[in-house]
Amino acid sequence: MSTLKRTHMCGALREAHVGQDVVLMGWVQSNRRKGGVTFLVLRDRAGIVQVTLEENDDPAVFAAMDPLRPEWVVAVVGKVRSRGKDANPDLPTGAVEVVPTRVEVLNQARTPPFEVRDDVDTGEDKRLAHRFIDLRRPAIQRNLMMRSKMSSVARQTLVRHGFLELETPYLVKYTPGGARNFLVPCRLTPGTFYALAESPQIFKQLFMVSGFDRYFQIVKCFRDEDLRQDRQPEFTQIDLELSFADEDDVQQVMEDVVGSIFREVLGVELPERFPKMTYEEAMRRFGSDKPDLRFGMEHVGLNDLVAAHDGGGVAFFKQTLDEGGLIKAMRLPAEYALSRSDLDKLEKDVKAMGAGGLGRAKVGEDGAWSQSPFAKTISDALREAVNQACGAQPGDLLLFQMGKAKVVHTVMSHLRLTLGRKFEMIPEGAWKVLWVTEFPLFEHDEENGRYVAAHHPFTSPRAEDVDRLTSDPGACRARAYDLVLNGNEVAGGSVRIHDSAVQAKVFDALGISESEKQAKFGFLLDALSYGAPPHAGIAAGMDRLAMLVCGAQSLRDVIPFPKTQKGLDLMTGAPTAIDAGQLAEVYVASIEKPES
RNA sequence: GGGGUCGUAGUUCAGUUGGUUAGAAUGCCGGCCUGUCACGCCGGAGGUCGCGAGUUCGAGUCUCGUCGGCCCCGCCA
Numbered sequence: 153m154s155t156l157k158r159t160h161m162c163g164a165l166r167e168a169h170v171g172q173d174v175v176l177m178g179w180v181q182s183n184r185r186k187g188g189v190t191f192l193v194l195r196d197r198a199g200i201v202q203v204t205l206e207e208n209d210d211p212a213v214f215a216a217m218d219p220l221r222p223e224w225v226v227a228v229v230g231k232v233r234s235r236g237k238d239a240n241p242d243l244p245t246g247a248v249e250v251v252p253t254r255v256e257v258l259n260q261a262r263t264p265p266f267e268v269r270d271d272v273d274t275g276e277d278k279r280l281a282h283r284f285i286d287l288r289r290p291a292i293q294r295n296l297m298m299r300s301k302m303s304s305v306a307r308q309t310l311v312r313h314g315f316l317e318l319e320t321p322y323l324v325k326y327t328p329g330g331a332r333n334f335l336v337p338c339r340l341t342p343g344t345f346y347a348l349a350e351s352p353q354i355f356k357q358l359f360m361v362s363g364f365d366r367y368f369q370i371v372k373c374f375r376d377e378d379l380r381q382d383r384q385p386e387f388t389q390i391d392l393e394l395s396f397a398d399e400d401d402v403q404q405v406m407e408d409v410v411g412s413i414f415r416e417v418l419g420v421e422l423p424e425r426f427p428k429m430t431y432e433e434a435m436r437r438f439g440s441d442k443p444d445l446r447f448g449m450e451h452v453g454l455n456d457l458v459a460a461h462d463g464g465g466v467a468f469f470k471q472t473l474d475e476g477g478l479i480k481a482m483r484l485p486a487e488y489a490l491s492r493s494d495l496d497k498l499e500k501d502v503k504a505m506g507a508g509g510l511g512r513a514k515v516g517e518d519g520a521w522s523q524s525p526f527a528k529t530i531s532d533a534l535r536e537a538v539n540q541a542c543g544a545q546p547g548d549l550l551l552f553q554m555g556k557a558k559v560v561h562t563v564m565s566h567l568r569l570t571l572g573r574k575f576e577m578i579p580e581g582a583w584k585v586l587w588v589t590e591f592p593l594f595e596h597d598e599e600n601g602r603y604v605a606a607h608h609p610f611t612s613p614r615a616e617d618v619d620r621l622t623s624d625p626g627a628c629r630a631r632a633y634d635l636v637l638n639g640n641e642v643a644g645g646s647v648r649i650h651d652s653a654v655q656a657k658v659f660d661a662l663g664i665s666e667s668e669k670q671a672k673f674g675f676l677l678d679a680l681s682y683g684a685p686p687h688a689g690i691a692a693g694m695d696r697l698a699m700l701v702c703g704a705q706s707l708r709d710v711i712p713f714p715k716t717q718k719g720l721d722l723m724t725g726a727p728t729a730i731d732a733g734q735l736a737e738v739y740v741a742s743i744e745k746p747e748s
Numbered sequence: 749g750g751g752g753u754c755g756u757a758g759u760u761c762a763g764u765u766g767g768u769u770a771g772a773a774u775g776c777c778g779g780c781c782u783g784u785c786a787c788g789c790c791g792g793a794g795g796u797c798g799c800g801a802g803u804u805c806g807a808g809u810c811u812c813g814u815c816g817g818c819c820c821c822g823c824c825a
Contacts, residue, residue, distance in 0.1 A: 182785080182786090182787095184784055184785070184787060185781080185784090186781060186782060186783065186784050186787070186788085187780085187781040187782045188781085188782045189782040189783060189784080190782095190784090191783075191784050191785065191787090193785075202784090202785070204783080204784090206782065206783095207782080208782090221776095222775095235783090237783095238783055238784085238785095240784095240785055242785085243785080246785085263758070263775075263776060264758085264775095265758055265759075266758075266759055266760095266775085267759075267774085267775070269786085271786075272759075272760080272774085272775095273759090273760065274759060274760075275754095275755090275759085275760080275817070275818090276817065276818070277755095277816075277817045277818085278758095278759075278817095280817090327825095329825060330824085330825035331823090331824055331825070332823090332824085350824095350825090351825095353825090375824060376824095377823060377824040378749090378822080378823055378824075379824095380819085380820085380824090381818090381819070381820095383824070500751090500752085501751090501752085501820080503751090504750085504751045504752070504820075504821065505751090505820075505821050505822095506821070506822090562821075566820085566821090595825095604825070605825050606825075607825065608825045609825070611825090706818095716816085716817070716818085717817075717818070717819085718816080718817090720816085722816090722817090
């Protein structure tokens with residue numbers, strides 16, 4: 153090993169360093185020889201810099217540089233000089249170059265499976281299989297450095313607010329319901345299992361009971377659910393909980409955390425207080441509990457109009473009303489033209505989501521509809537009313553969905569986003585933050601014909617809804633709040649129940665028996681009975697937040713070692729089968745996946 | 749659990765109606781080149797067409813199965 157000590161980062165050299173002796177260490181980006189002059193570009197995480205040598209100036213070093221290949225690790229001793237008129241304005245270090253007096257190979261490298269460059273479009277599977285090389289790409293290095301800064305800012309902000317960083321266990325008790333848990337066999341007690349924590353929820357509430365009135369943690373959580381572009385099986389939350397606090401206290405803290413991250417990492421100033429919208433309004437206007445407010449194309453509910461016109465001659469409309477369904481429309485302005493094949497593709501997409509079809513109507517000069525299944529039978533009066541409600545102009549296309557509210561919302565919000573992206577309605581560089589509030593406390597589980605907690609069973613109902621806990625659970629709203637950023641849910645939390653009478657009513661509404669209660673949550677209920685302060689909290693999705701801050705398209709671009717959509721690690725090969733002997737050691741037997 | 753889409757040199761892709769020896773670019777290797785910076789020029793090597801069956805005189809191409817990547821629905825208290 154060389155005794156050289158690095159003095160500077162490659163990417164840090166500037167005109168101010170001209171004349172200085174430097175020792176650089178890094179990876180060879182390229183080694184271009186142009187006859188008797190050679191240009192070696194050296195890279196480290198700070199950037200790249202050019203090392204230039206003319207053969208006549210030092211034939212020995214020149215010869216030593218000749219065999220260097222991309223990704224070899226080298227040390228360069230030399231002097232910084234100005235490039236003068238040959239400066240490269242595209243590079244931060246482009247005004248200078250290093251003239252080497254010594255070049256030492258620290259390690260050679262095999263030719264990598266793909267080039268370490270941002271402008272090479274290698275398939276993600278190949279990148280993940282050789283992630284250690286992929287992570288050398290400047291774009292990813294930038295993302296991870298920004299993410300590091302985000303963590304640091306979040307910590308500083310929370311510490312400034314008087315929060316304590318406290319740890320909670322990953323190996324926890326298994327609780328059925330909610331997200332599936334990853335299971336970990338406990339060798340010391342044969343036949344028993346831990347679960348990997350899907351969140352620190354219960355433990356952070358216990359901290360409140362214990363008097364650590366402001367807790368936070370930047371913590372991994374584990375959920376064995378199907379993955380998406382914005383969901384990994386293990387992910388990181390900025391998790392916090394406050395005692396003697398209501399929703400506004402929690403929101404102010406989170407606004408400062410997110411606001412500080414944007415200010416210090418991006419130089420973007422978010423509003424001091426974030427706007428709020430109720431769940432009901434978000435669903436009505438956007439069909440989503442995480443609306444992207446950066447563009448329009450709001451939904452228009454037609455139930456009242458259709459009812460007022462007694463169906464208006466459209467059988468589908470009438471039928472939907474009779475079945476208690478929802479009818480929504482959305483106006484695509486004339487400037488955004490959809491071709492026949494575009495529409496066919498959209499219709500195929502929405503059918504895959506459970507829609508019956510894609511209702512549409514082209515609006516003519518006189519307001520008449522064409523290219524529409526409704527055009528022939530709809531009454532003039534209803535048609536004009538719908539046109540007016542949608543603000544339809546000649547040439548516009550109206551899109552319709554009707555049926556079960558859940559499907560209509562899913563399809564219409566998907567359509568809004570798809571069309572908004574397709575026609576580039578979303579302005580670059582816009583940031584729209586929003587608190588979505590007053591979520592339903594319960595959701596009806598149609599399969600099992602009962603109510604389940606929409607957030608978690610310790611979420612406090614709004615005071616005015618407590619009386620309805622038993623009479624009309626579906627109408628109860630929660631003191632829960634989600635933070636939505638450009639259409640992404642980046643944080644969610646609630647005020648917790650600390651009144652055991654209310655907690656009992658919630659459990660009753662959920663149909664949870666006394667024994668079940670004790671088995672699942674006994675220790676928390678026990679703790680809450682020993683003097684629990686009023687408390688509230690929230691958890692922010694660090695990965696999603698990083699994705700947005702970095703402008704990345706996928707969570708995988710802000711996670712160093714992510715898993716694929718099937719939960720595989722293409723680099724290590726995890727997960728793997730375990731042989732019977734090793735399984736026996738933890739008292740577990742493996743069975744074949746049954747034919748389905 | 750379901751729908752869609754993709755899989756061909758190291759990499760990114762093309763490959764017609766099923767038909768001779770599967771192409772291009774880039775990377776890699778060799779040579780030339782004194783201001784390149786996606787350097788340029790000349791030459792060369794490089795293929796289990798994801799895998800397995802089937803149809804056929806003949807399969808990268810058609811059929812079935814399977815594995816994997818990506819996107820979406822369900823799911824994610």
